[in-house]
Amino acid sequence: MTALPIKLKSEAPVAPALDRFKRPLRELRLSVIDRCNFRCTYCMPADSLQGRGVFLPLVKLLTDHEIERLLNAFVQLGVEKVRITGGEPLVRPGIPGLVKTIASVPGIRDIAMTTNGVLLPRLAEDLAEAGLKRITVSLDTLDEQVLHTMSGGKAVLEEVLAGIAAAEAAGFERMKINTVVQKGVNDHTILDLLDHFRGSGHVVRLIEFMDVGNSNHWRRDEVVPSAEWVERINQRWPLQALEPKRASETARRYAYADGQGEVGFISSITEPFCGGCSRARITADGILYTCLFANKGTHLVPLLRQHDDDDALLERIRQVWLDREDRYSELRGPGANPADAGDHANDPKVEMYRMGG
Numbered sequence: 572m573t574a575l576p577i578k579l580k581s582e583a584p585v586a587p588a589l590d591r592f593k594r595p596l597r598e599l600r601l602s603v604i605d606r607c608n609f610r611c612t613y614c615m616p617a618d619s620l621q622g623r624g625v626f627l628p629l630v631k632l633l634t635d636h637e638i639e640r641l642l643n644a645f646v647q648l649g650v651e652k653v654r655i656t657g658g659e660p661l662v663r664p665g666i667p668g669l670v671k672t673i674a675s676v677p678g679i680r681d682i683a684m685t686t687n688g689v690l691l692p693r694l695a696e697d698l699a700e701a702g703l704k705r706i707t708v709s710l711d712t713l714d715e716q717v718l719h720t721m722s723g724g725k726a727v728l729e730e731v732l733a734g735i736a737a738a739e740a741a742g743f744e745r746m747k748i749n750t751v752v753q754k755g756v757n758d759h760t761i762l763d764l765l766d767h768f769r770g771s772g773h774v775v776r777l778i779e780f781m782d783v784g785n786s787n788h789w790r791r792d793e794v795v796p797s798a799e800w801v802e803r804i805n806q807r808w809p810l811q812a813l814e815p816k817r818a819s820e821t822a823r824r825y826a827y828a829d830g831q832g833e834v835g836f837i838s839s840i841t842e843p844f845c846g847g848c849s850r851a852r853i854t855a856d857g858i859l860y861t862c863l864f865a866n867k868g869t870h871l872v873p874l875l876r877q878h879d880d881d882d883a884l885l886e887r888i889r890q891v892w893l894d895r896e897d898r899y900s901e902l903r904g905p906g907a908n909p910a911d912a913g914d915h916a917n918d919p920k921v922e923m924y925r926m927g928g
């Protein structure tokens with residue numbers, strides 16, 4: 572089927588949209604499906620999925636063509652980078668075709684994907700051919716029993732490692748490995764995981780357990796502050812701090828002094844990075860959010876389906892970004908104004924597998 576033409580009257584790129592804190596819109600996290608073949612306890616615990624209608628019916632997902640139209644509008648507002656996520660993006664039917672569509676949008680310079688990796692042996696080559704540039708694989712531990720527990724009984728270590736190997740064989744180099752750390756759950760296995768990937772060219776990023784959504788039973792005392800890890804790792808393998816490449820970088824990076832690569836830390840709880848946050852998020856059914864912890868979004872589907880051209884869509888997205896004043900992590904983080912601070916873990920929030928991690 573030939574794609575319908577994109578109907579944007581104004582095609583010249585405009586200056587990047589700046590929000591109320593002068594943060595530009597640069598990156599889009601695109602959730603392409605909310606379903607997943609894992610049930611990670613910190614994200615989609617099985618006990619939160621009881622009852623029908625938890626996941627979007629497939630007919631509610633944005634089509635590839637609607638995503639293409641959205642991206643054309645986002646590019647006009649400054650977006651250059653798209654990270655495809657979910658849920659598990661590789662369970663969306665026809666994902667290589669969608670990657671190809673995204674790669675064809677003029678102005679998109681970088682397409683990355685975050686995945687749990689188990690379907691990569693089947694899909695890595697097609698994804699590379701379609702134009703995917705970078706892959707992040709999530710892997711929390713090399714301990715099979717701990718992995719089994721953290722993935723809700725779904726992950727098999729050998730399969731995730733086979734996914735990483737398949738991505739390497741398809742030409743993906745310097746992958747990122749995302750590791751959520753939970754005190755008393757997998758923290759005793761972290762040094763082994765780092766050891767495994769030292770010298771591989773891939774970069775492990777230790778992520779503080781976050782209070783995303785309302786169903787992951789988050790507790791502050793299960794967060795291991797990144798500063799503690801820097802100290803512990805430094806004792807085993809001396810580290811050297813690296814300068815951030817961009818203001819919007821989410822991870823603080825360190826090099827192993829012995830030349831065996833890098834390790835990163837994503838410290839949303841103890842060292843918030845809202846000041847450089849240039850990311851918008853779109854759910855698989857077309858709701859725009861401007862913060863991972865937001866509870867109000869903007870439905871874009873009516874604008875996609877009711878107008879002859881996409882100028883109204885562009886204007887709506889621009890206005891949402893201009894009005895943006897999100898800084899959730901700073902407000903609940905250390906050093907926040909005491910009037911704003913407090914424990915927001917129970918505020919109503921959108922689940923991460925809906926919002927797109």
Ligand code: SAM
Pocket residue numbers: 607613614656657658659660685686687707708709749750751778779780781782783787923924927928
């Ligand atoms: N299914 C894919 C995966 O796991 O890579 C993509 C979606 S997942 C929501 C995106 C990232 O969010 C993963 O790296 C996952 O580990 C991370 N994540 C999920 N829940 C989290 C939490 N409560 N705290 C910190 N990171 C979390």
Ligand code: SF4
Pocket residue numbers: 607608609610611614615657658659687709924
């Ligand atoms: Fe699925 Fe990723 Fe959430 Fe785990 S973290 S349940 S793999 S969406």
Ligand code: SF4
Pocket residue numbers: 844845846848861862863864897898899900901
């Ligand atoms: Fe961005 Fe919201 Fe995270 Fe702050 S809390 S870095 S604004 S997504």
